[in-house]
Amino acid sequence: MKLIIAIIKPFKLEEVKEALAAAGIEGMTVTEVKGFGRQKGHTEIYRGSEYTVDFLPKVKLEIAVADGVAAKAIEAIVTAAKTGKIGDGKVFVVPLDEVIRIRTDERGETAI
Amino acid sequence: MKLIIAIIKPFKLEEVKEALAAAGIEGMTVTEVKGFGRQKGHTEIYRGSEYTVDFLPKVKLEIAVADGVAAKAIEAIVTAAKTGKIGDGKVFVVPLDEVIRIRTDERGETAI
């Protein structure tokens, strides 16, 4: 199993969610994060003091998937999240040893 | 070593923390997240505009443990977090290559 971690632009969340649903993936966990990378931030000025804000709002998705589904899921995310402009984000794939559904104690792929 | 990632209902945080402590685990990192899965969200209405909110507030725990402790930790989490109702959450287990305690530069299991 794989844990897919995707960093995307916040306003793309809805589209990515729908693309994943279309790919049969209906579970995910979402976190508001700040991203730092090539995309430039902005400047804020308060009474003469300038601050450069490098960190940009991003959304992080964590999605546990069975090995066979990973490629399709990544494909769905990348397609839906792409705007072609800098700062679109990344997808990270991490190996997943085990999954447990708390409600039922199910384990492994059936727990996803 | 393992990194245990648990998604639970927010009001269960205190109980899970205590269960982990009882299992001898006293370190963890907690994030407020939004979960999407089988559990249904709710509807909000603002002057005639209806919004369906699919994302539900959840809490994510990240706990680094030695291999030998993983099973006990998972057991503690699952038991304490269970309500039996849909949306109780999941536990993900990811392999952990290394741990470093910043304060002391300790590495590996002693750093946990």
Place this chain on the structure above:
Amino acid sequence: MKLIIAIIKPFKLEEVKEALAAAGIEGMTVTEVKGFGRQKGHTEIYRGSEYTVDFLPKVKLEIAVADGVAAKAIEAIVTAAKTGKIGDGKVFVVPLDEVIRIRTDERGETAI
């Protein structure tokens, strides 16, 4: 490739970012989290009701790096984040199977 997960004190974020930049690492994702460990929390009192707040504000960094860079990155983080006082935080290293840059579909180390 590795995914480095670092938990640090919030006011050290700027320094760590600079140390990483100095080490040639310019991408990261940051999350506000609450940490629980040996460091003691504080007590809040509201009209006679006392609450112990065990969870302390921390910042979590997630940084994808090529295998060869991991050691240098960890070194940079640990050095910059250290105050020597309890609660300085941890660094976790997790194996990373794949990285995709959404904008370009690049994969692997070039996508980092």
Place this chain on the structure above:
Amino acid sequence: MDQRVAAIEAYFQNADPSASLKVGPKDKDGNATIPAGLTTPAVGVAGPGHNAWMMTSAALVLFMTLPGLALFYGGLVRTKNVLSVMAQCLGLAGLVTILWWAFGYSLVFGKSFNSPFFGGSEYFFMKGVDSAPNTDYAAWVSQNVFAMYQMMFAIITPALIVGAIAERMKFSAVILFMTAWMFLVYFPLAHMVWGVTGLMNGVWNGTAAIKAIDFAGGTVVHMSSGWSALILCLVLGKRLGFGKTPMPPHSLVLCMVGTGMLWVGWYGFNAGSAVAADGIAANAFTTTTLATGTAAAVWALLEYIVRKKASVLGFCSGAVAGLVVVTPACGFINSTSAMWVGILAGAIPFFAVTKLKPLFGYDDALDTFGVHAIGGTLGALLTGVFTSGAVNSNLTGDAAKANGLDKLVAGGTVWVEQLKAIGITLALAVVGTLIIAFILKAAIGLRPSVEAEQEGLDLTDHGEEGYIYESKS
């Protein structure tokens, strides 16, 4: 000419401008009447300065509830219930407007029933309540403004109860409870205390059975709401998880803002209760300020002594306690007494809230009982102790002479009458609340489902969230 000037001079004394016109034959009560047709342009009209102050005061008292109290209480609950508290304040504003217009004003300030317990029916649907003064209550203030001013009191009183039962009572149950409570508790009590034929209106009712005094609502507003709040929160039971889960205020910032607004608005409440911009109002303004500032300092000082930290919530609680305790007294006591009131107001509710509540374990969520019931009762008593004839000439006016209040004031025994008024108020509030609460509980239930309470009333009762800060850019 003399009569014309005398009428104008009455404006400066807040006296009846038609007094000097009363040169006609005596009526059956032996009072001289005004010969038909005799009047002056300054008779029967509102006095600009007094009317201006009362419109300002009415607006200030509304400000106490919307948004003052809504913020004070809203800041003290958890995020998921902030809107429910606000909806309850807003809902009560709407509800009481309708009740007051239809029946309330008449039941409190009418006199056709000639009863110590209820006013009359002559003003139902505000019939005949226009811009001319009703000289039973104010020589120089438009009766409709007086009616609106008093309506603002009728709005905030039930809204105070909300504090004790916050986070766990269904909105529909709140609205129904309050509707009944206005008729069973508020309207009769307000008439008893402030109606010219009221049972315990020592200042204006020459035949009052109880010669009690209550300048701006220690019994009517704070005791009635505070004791009802205790009973209702006992009937209702504790919040889920009370005592186990921490339930800290979600925004002391909002709470502090609400406190500032309450303090500012309270000048309308207290100094406005002179129903004139005269020296009595000036005195009430002064004692209110002194007691409030002092109580805020004392509460915070006690915190500092007890646990080495003076908190914002402590300052706010002290200020509100000072305002509550000085309310019945403000127009009857001098500034030195106001300082004593402030000290006691900072100390006694402090102990009620920090010691009494943990001791007995009831869940008075936002301390309506600790502050308003304890504070209101303390204030009603202290009013009797500190009242001074030198400050307020009505204490030795015609009605006070007729019923003997003037002698009690001179003899320093008004507090005995105050104890009687306290007893009646307490009994009415407790019994009235018990009856309504049990009937409603049986009929429709008072609490939301366990799931609804856990999810928060904002979503389950009102379908909204207080804050949506996510960035979607």
Place this chain on the structure above:
Amino acid sequence: MDQRVAAIEAYFQNADPSASLKVGPKDKDGNATIPAGLTTPAVGVAGPGHNAWMMTSAALVLFMTLPGLALFYGGLVRTKNVLSVMAQCLGLAGLVTILWWAFGYSLVFGKSFNSPFFGGSEYFFMKGVDSAPNTDYAAWVSQNVFAMYQMMFAIITPALIVGAIAERMKFSAVILFMTAWMFLVYFPLAHMVWGVTGLMNGVWNGTAAIKAIDFAGGTVVHMSSGWSALILCLVLGKRLGFGKTPMPPHSLVLCMVGTGMLWVGWYGFNAGSAVAADGIAANAFTTTTLATGTAAAVWALLEYIVRKKASVLGFCSGAVAGLVVVTPACGFINSTSAMWVGILAGAIPFFAVTKLKPLFGYDDALDTFGVHAIGGTLGALLTGVFTSGAVNSNLTGDAAKANGLDKLVAGGTVWVEQLKAIGITLALAVVGTLIIAFILKAAIGLRPSVEAEQEGLDLTDHGEEGYIYESKS
């Protein structure tokens, strides 16, 4: 001596204190004049009670915009645009101050042009506007206070438009649009309705072509802003993602706070429009209160019926709708009519906002059209239906007798004149807005870039963020 006392008595009647001095030879219009040198100390000065009330009222109307409306609107937008709404309110306060001082007051309340459409040039740069009353508008209120009071109306009116076009209009375009709009729409309209030589000032202009009445600004303020808002939001187009992305209010808490402030401040707006603390002000105060409380309850009740939940936004919307609808009527109707106004104000804008808007699909972001245009139009009409000569003696005053308004009031046909006024107001607002909007669109463009709109106007137009809650400790 008689004249001295008569001048003082005029204070209580809000009448001209110099009336009894008019014993000199008649002027060319046949009116008696005041012999040179004849005066009394109470002539030509401000009356303290009236002046006090008008200073209070002016402050209250400012409070409606800053921070009232800024919070009401600011709470309803998304986090990323909260400051842009606030900046627009602040910017309009600054801009209109300068325009009003230079030209606005004179164009509205001057009379040197002797025109039904524009006032005059005599008060340009506020020349000669000092603390003595301008008896054309107020016998006992300093003219400079009157000018400032009216300035607060001139500030809030364009600020209301902001609600419809929120989240998607460049700051520079807002400022330029509003500058032109003040000259093309507001100043002429305000003169037509309130200037003593105004086209449709039935109460004060004896030669008014249209005998319409508007106590506190149903046409001038709410219709003008509401209909302009609709047109501007149509020209502007919808927000990016409108209908697809949810755009819920980021803080109903702020919105509720703003509502409370609007309600409180509105007493200055409505009761202050008597320009005196007299019985007419008292009546306006009363009808405003009753209509608002009722409308809040009715809107929430309809929500409860339609979808089983009464919301905070519903209560707030109802309260504001009640305030809007009663605005033109408040000084002309009695309290029973106010209840009817409240019921209709709770119901009709409710349907406009929840049914009309989805039907036509325009993006009136914060419902300026649904509440202010619909509500203002409804109010203007209802004023004609419910107006009562018994409530306001100016309806049968000299000017009203001269132009025949008194007969229309007696005959119950004022609503016909109101329809004419509605038509003219609507036409002026629509045409004026269209002209300005299209010229500006061609000249500098109205909308920010797509990226800027996505990132939010707070950052892109103002370089700031509304909230920075991160912990850095």
Place this chain on the structure above:
Amino acid sequence: MDQRVAAIEAYFQNADPSASLKVGPKDKDGNATIPAGLTTPAVGVAGPGHNAWMMTSAALVLFMTLPGLALFYGGLVRTKNVLSVMAQCLGLAGLVTILWWAFGYSLVFGKSFNSPFFGGSEYFFMKGVDSAPNTDYAAWVSQNVFAMYQMMFAIITPALIVGAIAERMKFSAVILFMTAWMFLVYFPLAHMVWGVTGLMNGVWNGTAAIKAIDFAGGTVVHMSSGWSALILCLVLGKRLGFGKTPMPPHSLVLCMVGTGMLWVGWYGFNAGSAVAADGIAANAFTTTTLATGTAAAVWALLEYIVRKKASVLGFCSGAVAGLVVVTPACGFINSTSAMWVGILAGAIPFFAVTKLKPLFGYDDALDTFGVHAIGGTLGALLTGVFTSGAVNSNLTGDAAKANGLDKLVAGGTVWVEQLKAIGITLALAVVGTLIIAFILKAAIGLRPSVEAEQEGLDLTDHGEEGYIYESKS
């Protein structure tokens, strides 16, 4: 009869109602006395319109601090210190209430010491301060209301200092510092400027050594707090990380709300300083409005020119600067001058804050120095430049004639006296603050521990958090 009417007429002129009663034998100063027993019902009482306005004004000035300033400052600090700023405002309200009641009022407005530097002891513990007017200061306003009104000034002045030293001074040190500061700086300065025997009270003290004028507190309030703030923030040192870590305002939304409240409340401050609802108040109301709106626009315009973005903080800063600068002048200048004051107020503090501060590098956290010291000093000077005898008859009143102020006004050289007053104020504030700060630093230390400062004063000084938004459902 003539005397009765004359007394009433005095009400409209805000003149002494007993003037016409002064028909008895001359006293030792050669002034006619009132024969024993001669009085009228309008003598020795409060005038309703004036009293109404002053109660309103006192409430408005309180509103400026609670919650106005608490929000303005609270929004500008970082999340972790929001409550500390609020606690300091609340704590000062409590502290100053007690000091003012005990000594302050008497030391400022008493005259038993017959000293230019301190008032007297006759009103210690507010002895004898009741609802009758003190005609030294107000012919028609209750003395106790006057005392409370002035107390609100005594509360906000030290609270202004909080802005410079925010986020890094121990609560206990703040309270002790301010206690000493009130006695050493505020009380003497207020007496010098406003006491009838005061050193530089040109308007009311016929024997004033310095014929300066200060209508509402340019020296007493803004210069004193602003210059003390600079010194205290220098003694204190910079915040940890200042210049390295960004310290942006945590909530410009709160800051804007506070600004609106400050503006509204400031009408009580400025127009209230006429201590009457007369034409002078009306003039002050007008000039305050014009200067503030203009300054807000000018500051934002300069931002737009300098960096292409007009910010909310810019508008707010400009508005506050306008209010500060016009404060000493508002009752002495006409509306045209007010526009000039507004322009300068928008420009000069703008440069102080954006250029001077970075240049010298002091850590005036929320710009108390840049806005209040610079603005207050500028205002004191401009008052001398723009003052106009036509606007305020007191500039040519008895006292002004006696000390020669009337001639300075006519000759346009009041600014020389203003410079003297500025020098004395500056010296007193600087020296007083240095003494207290160094003693306190040695005795108990001024700053919290490094850890406490890092964690934030909310937790370490007050044991509370400003916001707890976590969802626990």
